[in-house]
Amino acid sequence: MEAIHQIAVLGGGSFGTAIAKVLAENGYRVRFWMRDPEQAELIRNQHENPRYFPGVELGTLIEPTTDIEAAISGAELVFVALPSKVFRNVIHDCAHCFDAGQMVVSTTKGIERIGFRLMSQVLEEELPGVRVGVLSGPNLAGELVAHELTASVIASEDRKLRESVQQVLGNDYFRVYANLDVYGVELGGALKNIYAMVSGLAAARGMGENTKSMLITRSLAEMSRFAVSMGANPMTFLGLSGVGDLIVTCTSSMSRNYRVGYAMGKGATLDEAVTEIGQVAEGVRTLELVHEKALEMGVYMPLVRGLYEVLYNGASIDDVVSALMKAAQNSDVEFILPRQTDGAAI
Numbered sequence: 001m002e003a004i005h006q007i008a009v010l011g012g013g014s015f016g017t018a019i020a021k022v023l024a025e026n027g028y029r030v031r032f033w034m035r036d037p038e039q040a041e042l043i044r045n046q047h048e049n050p051r052y053f054p055g056v057e058l059g060t061l062i063e064p065t066t067d068i069e070a071a072i073s074g075a076e077l078v079f080v081a082l083p084s085k086v087f088r089n090v091i092h093d094c095a096h097c098f099d100a101g102q103m104v105v106s107t108t109k110g111i112e113r114i115g116f117r118l119m120s121q122v123l124e125e126e127l128p129g130v131r132v133g134v135l136s137g138p139n140l141a142g143e144l145v146a147h148e149l150t151a152s153v154i155a156s157e158d159r160k161l162r163e164s165v166q167q168v169l170g171n172d173y174f175r176v177y178a179n180l181d182v183y184g185v186e187l188g189g190a191l192k193n194i195y196a197m198v199s200g201l202a203a204a205r206g207m208g209e210n211t212k213s214m215l216i217t218r219s220l221a222e223m224s225r226f227a228v229s230m231g232a233n234p235m236t237f238l239g240l241s242g243v244g245d246l247i248v249t250c251t252s253s254m255s256r257n258y259r260v261g262y263a264m265g266k267g268a269t270l271d272e273a274v275t276e277i278g279q280v281a282e283g284v285r286t287l288e289l290v291h292e293k294a295l296e297m298g299v300y301m302p303l304v305r306g307l308y309e310v311l312y313n314g315a316s317i318d319d320v321v322s323a324l325m326k327a328a329q330n331s332d333v334e335f336i337l338p339r340q341t342d343g344a345a346i
Helices: 014-025 037-046 068-072 084-093 119-126 141-145 159-169 182-204 209-229 234-238 240-251 256-265 270-277 282-297 302-313 317-326
Strands: 007-010 030-033 062-065 077-080 103-106 131-136 150-155 174-179
Touching: 007 014, 007 068, 014 030, 014 062, 014 141, 014 159, 030 068, 037 062, 062 068, 077 159, 084 119, 084 282, 103 119, 103 159, 119 131, 119 182, 131 159, 131 182, 150 159, 150 182, 150 240, 159 174, 174 182, 182 209, 182 234, 182 240, 182 256, 182 282, 182 302, 182 317, 209 234, 209 240, 209 282, 209 302, 234 240, 240 256, 256 270, 256 282, 282 302, 302 317
Parallel strands: 007 030, 007 077, 030 062, 077 103, 103 131, 150 174
Antiparallel strands: 131 150
16 A cells, blocks of 8 residues: 555644644644644644643644645645534635545534535535545544544545555554445534533433433434434444444533533523633534434434424423433334334334
8 A cells, every 4th residue: 555645634623633643643744724823833833732732742743834725735635624614615715726536534523504414525515536534433632632542433435545544543542443334424423412412411410320321322322313314324323433422422521512511501501601612512503403404304303302492492401301201112222123103113
């Protein structure tokens, strides 16, 4: 397999920084693009990103830049770590910088409103001819930069892309597994952010371990039900990008979406909670889109519906859990037993 010589990372946030750091520690020179000239200058001079990881050494192989064309040009592999709300605009504006055959990997766990597009679909639409992949999994950026043992999933139909990502990211603390189900891996990464907010709310209200376990397990059933209705492989949700990502996001105070839910459970408004964490919480945007899509498709998603009522219509988490407990007692594991509706199997 040919060696990778030049890599770009687009997005100066926490996960973009974490990926750039892993790549540099593995000996790769990284062009690290961000919008903010002051942030780029700080990284260039101090070799750290004080906005997200103060005191964490990033090394000299990371080259920060605000010139996106210079970052992308000649890079065999490009990681895109941008918020979903700006993802398409940035890629559209720099589409001329990409070459056919270039490998482009999204690490963004979000959904675009128009057309319910995932980021891999945005890349395919805006960059025809490039090789597209998705990196997703239980990857808290703070733990990754601290060298906590971590695993992720690279999903792509392109074998060379999968192997290249495994080659450049894999080391003694970061392991990357492969998957062909791009849509399932990416959708799992987006959906779990919703349920992290539910878990944060539950934790803030002092709910017991039994309740937390129930919420996480039913979250997995709900997200896999929705994803399969969209064409994903249900088996994908038994892996790192499904249950793995769901567990870490629903149990860690390092998760932005969990912290939003927790803050609201303590009495903050949605706007106050988002402002408090000071970073993008993709689950807030994803909730609106999935709630709308589930209604459109007739997919049963009581936790999504309940959280939507909490965030936008003033319902309480107690009401949401109560409604869940009073709902029809259907099959435990999705796709094994038929769902019951009004007493009849369907």
